[in-house]
Amino acid sequence: MAQLWSKPPVPTAASTKPPRPLYTFLFIVILCILGFYTLHYAHSAPPLSTSQNALRLFLSAATNFTLSAYLRDLTLHPHLAGTKPSLRTTHYVLNHFTSLGLRAHAVAYDALLSYPTHSSLSAHFSNGTELVFPLSESTGSGSGNGNDAVVRPYHAYSPSGTARGAMAVFVNFGREEDYRALGGMGVNVSGCVVIARKGGGLPRAAVVERAALNGAVAVLLYTGGDRFRKGFERGTVMRGLGDPLSPGWAGVEGGEKLGLGDDEVSGRFPKIPSLPLSVDDAEVILESLGGAPTPSEWRDALDLKVDHVGPGPTLVDFDYQGEKKVVKIHNVFAVIKGLEEPERYVLLGNHRDAWTYGAVDPNSGTAALLDIARRFSLMMRSGWRPRRTIVLCSWDAEEFGMMSNPVTKSEKKSWEIGSTEWVEQNLVNLGSKAVAYLNVDCAVQGPGFFAGATPQLDNLLLEVIKKVEDPDSEGETMYQKWASRNSENNIERLGRVDSDFAAFVQHAGVPSVDMYYGADFPTYHTAFDSYDWMINYGDPSFKRHVAVAGVWGLLALHLADDPILPFNYISYAEQLKRHKEVLSNLLGGLVSLSPLSTSIQDFASAAKEAEIETQKLREQETTSELVVLKKRALNDRLIFAERGFLDTDGLEGRRWFKHLIYGPSSDPESKLDFFPGIADAISRTTRMSLSQKKAIIQHEVWRVARAIQRATSALRGELT
């Protein structure tokens, strides 16, 4: 191409010398070819038109057996991050990518992880009998071989510690109000081993911290609800962001590392030891408690019969010994270079490490990622190349990552290390070049499709699920099922920090999507999260895997191939309006929200203008320099609008969180799962004077209003 276009002499020569017949003929022929080529190129430049074929090709390549095979392979052995079997999955994914002919590589980081060396628990009952708990899960034949390699139940980053003959006491969810209730009954937990039930919005770290504040010497945490009664829920109890030794920067080999003794590091680990407990084991102890009667308001919500909360008479011997180790973790990437815009990135991400076999969490998602890779490489062999670069990301050590803070109604798991380190390392390039991040963690944990997104991606998401068959109802699209289930738009927002999208949205301001099948699953973080459970309960036909892979891939193809990005900020504006209404009902005129209303209105009209411009430019198919750069400029504005919501100063006291619309509130019981700065201001000022309270909340309202103004001017792309 380039050569052809840069040959000027022909016409100039022609214009100077009077041409002879043969020359004229040749000249005409050349021009015919040229003219046709030009028009053809200009009219239907392949990259612009392949998009539709690509979508068809991708959907037609769907198979369930490949997915089940990938999942089987990934879940043969438990693969806890930093262990040998985990390294095996690293190579498995890397080989899969390379064997498909994709450009793949792994990026290693040094991270501080935590493993158990010994644990024991026994109860001494008032009748003199003693019971020693095995603290292990007999998963039977069902859970695949290599069960011996399942890590014993523990809480990552718990300090080692022993308690002998300590009285057991039940503290419900271990929330402040629970301890107030106990205090009201004259129950003092200091010196006791606290038994708490997981839930109530409190992450493990917060439960342990509050128990320590109340003088407890150790914590036993069981997970109620619809669980396998013999399962122990593993998890982390660390606070803070990413690798504890490299807070705020990437823990690359040879990079800066804080010492374990550094306050900033040690401050993130709990002060007292803790262990998970199975429902069965918890019941044995709880039934044997005497002392104060269980408050009725607790009892109603309880799934176990607990008549008394103690303390005692049952005594507990508790022992946990663990070690913290700096180990290598590996993120694996496959890169499909874009043809026209190689320096614009569409990222698909899923974490690979698991507490045990990880059939649901996270390898149902990994299987989908691997199948998308297979289908993309098929398409490439038939000549397809994306317009923009597609990056498939397989993250490591997600499970060891941390809840910086309690966040969601269903605080499921902790926030990962691998993706955080990578985002920190690539912040500038992501900030200037990332189009979107599409996250899938537990792809399939049961029936029902759930999705979360930054709102400019709502429309695309709904359009895409119109194109994918519903796995659970013959002949229906996912959209039809979804619509019948959700009267109104039920897309979640991404203020949570419970999966890999957190760093992308809340630190880098990258438009993102997160999705999964099933609200929850009973084998969560237990040895029972195995391939057998998946084929017996989770997704016997693997149709749900097919569905998630389909949606995931189509989203990627649209974002990578559409000449104009399929972003729609009108839905973002509407969402912001709804958020504002919720806030104003909550605050009831305490402060003025007019700065917010004004900025949202302005944002809404900018969104409309952008939508009109988008429609106009979509129709322009020429590839003249002017049009090409016009489209690029509009696309960039659509990308950068999300960055506008970032504030360089970040959230008060938690500067790593830069996004003022979506991020975790530091108060687990906060009523807001958006505007985290305002949410914090509200809970921070509960005990302050009205004037102080007003001033602090009003200031945070202003900050959010200014963030929305930044997004507006980024979307308009005009300097004032």
Add this chain to the structure above:
Amino acid sequence: MAQLWSKPPVPTAASTKPPRPLYTFLFIVILCILGFYTLHYAHSAPPLSTSQNALRLFLSAATNFTLSAYLRDLTLHPHLAGTKPSLRTTHYVLNHFTSLGLRAHAVAYDALLSYPTHSSLSAHFSNGTELVFPLSESTGSGSGNGNDAVVRPYHAYSPSGTARGAMAVFVNFGREEDYRALGGMGVNVSGCVVIARKGGGLPRAAVVERAALNGAVAVLLYTGGDRFRKGFERGTVMRGLGDPLSPGWAGVEGGEKLGLGDDEVSGRFPKIPSLPLSVDDAEVILESLGGAPTPSEWRDALDLKVDHVGPGPTLVDFDYQGEKKVVKIHNVFAVIKGLEEPERYVLLGNHRDAWTYGAVDPNSGTAALLDIARRFSLMMRSGWRPRRTIVLCSWDAEEFGMMSNPVTKSEKKSWEIGSTEWVEQNLVNLGSKAVAYLNVDCAVQGPGFFAGATPQLDNLLLEVIKKVEDPDSEGETMYQKWASRNSENNIERLGRVDSDFAAFVQHAGVPSVDMYYGADFPTYHTAFDSYDWMINYGDPSFKRHVAVAGVWGLLALHLADDPILPFNYISYAEQLKRHKEVLSNLLGGLVSLSPLSTSIQDFASAAKEAEIETQKLREQETTSELVVLKKRALNDRLIFAERGFLDTDGLEGRRWFKHLIYGPSSDPESKLDFFPGIADAISRTTRMSLSQKKAIIQHEVWRVARAIQRATSALRGELT
């Protein structure tokens, strides 16, 4: 164009029906036109080739009389920010732009400024005589009419205050070491009116603050050196950033404003009042002092004869009354929209407000800006349009802005409000779209060309001054004169905060240039800074004005028109190496600088790669979509590399400063005018234990190393 290109039927139709002779002929004609047009367009697209003509056209349009006329008009009346005459200059500049047919507009902000209402000073000598100082400058006929309107000498934001019969005492520069010396002689300044000499790296605010800490009740500040002995140097004594009522955000109308009572606001004003003093008046008091003899090390550096430092016997009556007012300030813009890349901005900026007539400071620069506007509009009438958008910025209220901190050897003036507010308001768009900011404050204050730049602009700057005649030596280019004066590269760096480039470089990470003729001038901030001084001393022939306007405009044209941006990061790498050497000599092995060496090496090789790529792409003249996007991508990397030096957390305790290579150190006596975070760590830890000292400095070294890594990956544009 677009229409023409998107007409496909012609050839396809031709391929289906056998054409009749006439049709064939028509078809051929159409194709000839098409083909020729295509090739012509592809080969010499006007915008790509105008660049050279544009440069010639611009240089040929140079005149000195336009410049002198503009300066004369601007300096007819004193135009202190927020006053009526200042509003007149706003309209003058706005009308100038619009009358030239340029798209122009003004952006208003509400800012808290400060004006004097009353001031008086008298001295009572030991011989019983009294002297009342007029505290005004009789500038004679020379200073233009309307002299009555010159604001009386004062320090902006000084609190009102009175001192009666207080003993006068001399404290040299008012540095800590000066007070130590006085203490050593048993001299106690508490209750006294302190007389200090400006200089020693201390900004006014710091002089007043230290005097207050030592118990002084008021401060009289005179400026020694080569000054008009009757001149009073006005200036600000506020600390902090931008408008004090909107710290860190834009003080737009109806936006958030802190109250005057807010600690964050009041904390930025001095605790005791102060006034400027002329050298003549200072001498009268200083000569009359008794008490302790003047330390010899002070005396050597003094330009006045001061035998004793006091206190007394001379007594002083001091009275200053002022008011702080929220007033409107106006930034004025002319926008020349780019043809191919309208959403890439090249910004030229100068402030407009002055303490008095502002012939040097700043309107010698304003005259140059207005003349560049004239010459650009001439070029536009002859068909020229820049490739990228050029924005001419005329800032307001620079003089009221503040020294956040002492900075340079020659801390001349304070940092401005107008540009800071605007940068804060446009942060996202500037971050993603600003190519460069070119600043000129005092264009001409005397002989000799001085320039500062972020290092990737060094080469362009040197290339450009090769094209401009030297105003002071017939037949020589500015480069020849410059080279003869500077053995090695003497381009300053932009870590200072004494003009409008500060917010662009240190907050937004925009590559910038600053330049001026003359090292210093004797009428600085006095009523003598008038048109007459300029035509009698500063630049009688206005050739220096012509030279500055020439360099300024050529820089802008290259940055706006060159298809590949004329950035060269190799010189940035070399500069960083030199900085590192200076640092290592200073620290002498106290901490390890190897993280720095490693990152600088990597940056250097990335710079070489980028340079090679640049050369390659410069040769590709086609405008195919692929090449167009390739060039855009490279240009973006060249722009974003500078952003990489920003750290989202900013400097410790001064988060507004995001740039880790160039920014002000908080220690006026710091040996480093780069790596401000490291400079702060060094001065912050002087009294700490060696281990603490090492740890804190080492951490800051790591932060700088990571910033350089970010710049490297931005320059490479690759994700890890």
